[in-house]
Amino acid sequence: MKKVFVLICSIVLAGSIAVGCASSSPELAAVQSQLNEIAGELDSLKQGNTEAAQSSQSPAAEPAPTASAAPAQTAESGSKTVGEYGISGFETRVSELTAKMGTATLQDIGTIKQEMNQLERDMDAAEDQAEWDFRQGALSRTDYKEVERQIEHLEDELDYAEESMEYRLGYDD
Structure with a gap:
């Protein structure tokens, strides 16, 4: 009896959802067609992968590695x-x-700071790219940490040179 009641409630709920969704038919039709298209593409990719795996395996070949081993x-x-x-x-x-900073005058500070900011942006972009590559599996953790360490060292070197230049020139930003 309990199963019949749950079944009837499920049918009523599914019917009411279908009726509610049918009222916004233009948007629903567009979304439905996109979903059907994506489902078709996924099916064709699955079939292509299955066929490629079957054709590449010979009877004496070892089984392909599992998906969990590849990442x-x-x-x-x-x-x-x-x-x-x-x-x-x-x-x-x-x-x-840093050599420029060592011989800079007060008139040079503006251009040096612009150059330094551009260099820091470039290093940040390289560090971001390394992080992206690491997250995508194209860069090992060890190499990513090394890139990060070297860039941080260079940024520290720039900061020290900037502070030394500002102290030498009596400039306070």
């Missing part, structure tokens, strides 16, 4: 390296800018 391998091995984030270029730019 772990990617996250550890990563396809990108620390050198791809321009750290050596940043080191050169930081050393040139």
Whole structure:
């Protein structure tokens, strides 16, 4: 008896939802068609992956790795390296800018600060890209931490040079 009551309530609820959704038919039809299109694309991708897996396996071949094993391998091995984030270029730019700061005059402060801000934005962008690549599995955790460490070191070096220049020139921003 309880099962029959639950079944009847479910049918009534489903019917009322269907009637309520049918009242906004233009939007519903558009959403329904998009969902059907996406479902069709997913089905074709599944079929393509299944066919590719079946055709690539020979009778003596080992079974393909499971989906859970693949991300772990990617996250550890990563396809990108620390050198791809321009750290050596940043080191050169930081050393040139700190040299300018060492000989700067009060008239040079504006241009030096603009140059320093641009360099910091570029380093932040490289660090953000490294984080993105790490989250996508293209950069290993070790390499990501190394990129982060090197950029933070360069930023600290810039800050120290800026403070030294401001102290030397008696400039307080």
